Amino acid sequence: MPTTAGTETAGDNQHSGALEGIRVVDLTTVLMGPLACRMLGDHGADVIRVETLDGDSTRNGLPARSAGMSGFSLNIQRNKRSLALDLKTPAGREAMERLLASADVLITNMRAAALERLGLDADTLRAQHPQLICCRGSGYGSGGPYRDKPAYDDAIQAASGLSDLIGRTAGEPGFVPAVIADKVTGLHVVEAVLASLFHRERTGIAQTIEVPMFETMVAFNLVEHYRGAVFEPPEGPFGYDRLLTPHRRPYPTADGWVCLLPYNDAQYRAFFTFVDRPELADDPRFASHNSRIAHVDELYALFGELSVRRTTDEWITYCDERSIPAARVMDLADLDGDPQLTAVGLVSISEHPTEGTYRYVADPVVYSETPTRLRRHAPLLGEHAVEILSDLGYDAAEIDGLRDEGVIVVPG
Numbered sequence: 001m002p003t004t005a006g007t008e009t010a011g012d013n014q015h016s017g018a019l020e021g022i023r024v025v026d027l028t029t030v031l032m033g034p035l036a037c038r039m040l041g042d043h044g045a046d047v048i049r050v051e052t053l054d055g056d057s058t059r060n061g062l063p064a065r066s067a068g069m070s071g072f073s074l075n076i077q078r079n080k081r082s083l084a085l086d087l088k089t090p091a092g093r094e095a096m097e098r099l100l101a102s103a104d105v106l107i108t109n110m111r112a113a114a115l116e117r118l119g120l121d122a123d124t125l126r127a128q129h130p131q132l133i134c135c136r137g138s139g140y141g142s143g144g145p146y147r148d149k150p151a152y153d154d155a156i157q158a159a160s161g162l163s164d165l166i167g168r169t170a171g172e173p174g175f176v177p178a179v180i181a182d183k184v185t186g187l188h189v190v191e192a193v194l195a196s197l198f199h200r201e202r203t204g205i206a207q208t209i210e211v212p213m214f215e216t217m218v219a220f221n222l223v224e225h226y227r228g229a230v231f232e233p234p235e236g237p238f239g240y241d242r243l244l245t246p247h248r249r250p251y252p253t254a255d256g257w258v259c260l261l262p263y264n265d266a267q268y269r270a271f272f273t274f275v276d277r278p279e280l281a282d283d284p285r286f287a288s289h290n291s292r293i294a295h296v297d298e299l300y301a302l303f304g305e306l307s308v309r310r311t312t313d314e315w316i317t318y319c320d321e322r323s324i325p326a327a328r329v330m331d332l333a334d335l336d337g338d339p340q341l342t343a344v345g346l347v348s349i350s351e352h353p354t355e356g357t358y359r360y361v362a363d364p365v366v367y368s369e370t371p372t373r374l375r376r377h378a379p380l381l382g383e384h385a386v387e388i389l390s391d392l393g394y395d396a397a398e399i400d401g402l403r404d405e406g407v408i409v410v411p412g
Contacts, residue, residue, distance in 0.1 A: 017044015018370035022197065024048070025099060026080060027108040027120070029056050031153075032137050032182040032213070034076050036189035037107055041079030042363045042372035048099065048388060049080045050087075053409050055381040065355050068381045074358050077378035083389075084382035084409035087118050091407045096120070098392040100129055105193055109137040112147070122208040133196045135209040137189055142210060151213050156181040160217035165225070168239070169246045184220055185213045242293055247300030250329045251307035257329040258315045260303055268292070270322045275306040352377045382409035 019040055026037035026049040034049075034056070041047035054060070059077070061070040083099070086092040096118075100106060106125065108115065115121045115136070122134040139151020157163050157175050167173035192209045200206050224243065228236020242248065250257045262271040265288065269281040280286055280302075285295040292299055307315070312328050319326035335341060350360040355378075363372040385408045389399050402408045 016370065017042075017372065017375075018367070019043040019045035019197075022046065022105065023103045024105045024107060024193075025050060025103045027106060027110065028137070029109060030058055030182065031076070031179050032186045033107055033109045033189065034058070035183060035186040036137075036193070037080065038076055038078060039186075039190050039363070040105075040193065041375070043370070044372075044375070045105075047080040048103075048384075049077065049082050049379070050096065050099070051082060051084045051381060053084050053086055053406070055084065059381065069355050069378070071358070074352065074355065074378045075361050078360070079375050080379060081376070081384035081388060082379035082382055083385050085385075086407050087120075089405075089407050091402060091405065093118065095389065095392070095394075095402070095407070097128075099388070100125065100132060102392065103129075103132060104197070105133045105135065107135045107137070107189065107193065112136070112138070112142060126206070126208060131200070131206050133193065133200065133206045133209065135189060135193055135196070135211065137185060138210055138212045140214045141212040146214065153179045153181045156213045156217050159214055161221050161225075162217065165221065165239075165244070168244045169248065171246075181213050181217050185211060185216045188216050242296050245297045245300055247297055247304060249300075249304075251304050253307055253310060253312040253315055256312040258307065258312050259325075259327045259329065260307060260315065260319070261325040263325065264289070267322065267324045271324060274318050275309050277306065348374075350374060350377070354380060380411045382411055385410050 022040075022045045024037055024040050024045045024047045026033065026047050028034050028037060037047050037049065051059070055068050056073075059068050059070060059073045061072055064070040083095075085095055087096055106120075108120070110120070112121065116124075122136065125132055125134055138147070139156070140146035140149055154175055157180065158173070160181070162180075163173040163175060166176070189209075189211050192211055196207050196209055224240045225238055227238060227240055228234055229238045250259050260271070262268045265281075268286060269278070272278050272280040272286075284291060286292050286299055310318070316326055316328060318324075330338070336347070341347060344364075346362055346364060348360045348362065350358060352358055360374055362374075365372070385403075386399055389402070389408070390396075394402075399408075399410075403410050
């Protein structure tokens, strides 16, 4: 069962986050940017999420217990403070200007033209705030002809070749059932921001960063699929054969499904022995790594025929004893009771001050000196407006005026 997680109190400084003292302005939407900023917040950065007066679409999705606090947002918006601000008004832009003057990093995935209209493009900001690191996540790199194309995860899966890779195994193009392009690109945003912070620490110089989804996912896909095409002239086609056979899939057992992946010669010999076909280990098609790759269709089809000879538990026990990679096929709902996840406390039960009990998914990385943690629950829209604006020098009357004029949203 999940453990219980609390929120760090202001006086709990035994293990400060690695990014404590760094202020990040999160001017992002949907998933790529919010995930990246969440990860920086997990490390202790003061992440101020600047939202529209209506809030982001993911905040307003369903299911939810109350308006603007979707289940999706409870984990993606944690460790942030919320400022709902109308940037199209002069007063809103003034508040944003003051906020950026106090910040170390701006992360946004707004389109370049929209940023220019608001005076938030990198050139303008760097001139005004030379110490500000400006990071923009884009659909396509600004140096190419696709720079103005809209981009969402499905479109990037298609454009980057990922959908075609799926089609080469499934018979027709498809999508990974996860928002993979957003999440992979979000990880690159975090890496880029951390590298830029380190560079600024060493040199005193900030920089502008662009993280394009399309180029990021093409590079991601080419890691293993460039293969022989990496040579000039090519020594073979694009694509890693082992991954592109339709027989690479979970295999049926006597009572369920299992992933089986013997890898070296000894593991294959043990595998074939277990299914009473030891002679296959000496079959020229399967006797070496390269021969197995050359005959991967036959090999993996054979797996599907032989796997049913044992139950899932028998396969897992045998493979674990012989260090053969194997795993039972799990439903996401079944992971709640997984002994490994329970032992490491990946999912905890926490209590949100307005949304009640929910499941907090921790950062899976373990740090000996700067552990990440739940410092703030996901905020209500505009929850920290008074706190943030006061810190920026606004007095109570000015804040009330911004609220009355519809420049900010203050809940309650």
